[in-house]
Amino acid sequence: MTGPTAPSRYDFEYPDEAGLPGGKSTLSQDQTVLIDELLDNPHACASDVEFVNEQKAGIYEATVGYREIASLSYNVADDGRLVLLAISVFPEFRKRGIATELIRHVLDDVRAQGKTVTIMCPIVRTFIENNPEYAVLLDSKHPGVTKAPRRP
Template structure:
């Protein structure tokens, strides 16, 4: 299984791609110099494979590399940040 996380600014989201198919996404909405993260979704066909964690980890790593900050409104992203405090510096 080939998995990658990519940013699609035109769609306003990060996508997790499995074997060439988009399996899920987390939305990003730029506002006042911060990326609002309101929603994360993984398709039911890919449930239980840990893809939400792969997706959010990849998104936050990329956001850090770009020097951007986030406002996590998505319950999954908030929960992820509680469990992974090494990313809390990204919260605006």
Template sequence: MTSEPQVVNNEAERRYELRSGDEVLGFAEYRPAGEALMFSHTEIDPAHEGKGFGSRLVRGALDDVRAQGRGVVPMCPFVASFIREHREYVDLVPPGQRGVVGL
């Protein structure tokens, strides 16, 4: 039996991972950018696409970033699109970056 997928910050790899037990279903790579994290790439294992895991991963990552009191620079098109569709996360993007990603 597989466990419910969980979002984990793998700081050593500089990425948030969506994990089910020991299996990585997908990840969102980031790098520090001052007081923010710049998200550069998000990927879901092709065997798990179409199940809403990308949104679950990004939501969990953004919630964790918020809990840390940090901001987000969404250079990854998927993360930027997620934030455009879920306006409750726009405040995480520094005002000077919002126009760059269409917010």
């Protein structure tokens, strides 16, 4: 008999309203790459990156010049909180801290607006777990995805 296994950095559980069978989902290879970047390579972001909130589209974008290099999509819930859905970074811009800085920018913007967030993106969840000063932004009634508990 073996004891409980430690949860991996890729084990997440989703709330019932996410509509996933059993509340679980398999992360894509792109998602695992971004989680690895957040945990293993928290480099400073290039200074020529700009961050823009495209409110009509529900997307925060990271751009260099006029080129979008990363984005974090969101919805606005009826109560005004932001539901952070998914982050993506073009492969050629990974491992440069772009995801980290985009998430930081979004959460700082949410804080400045006095709003809270529900997190459906495991990459954003990983960021908050490693930057606990942002945990106060989690909506207490609808926190979103969480790390999975240890499995027997």
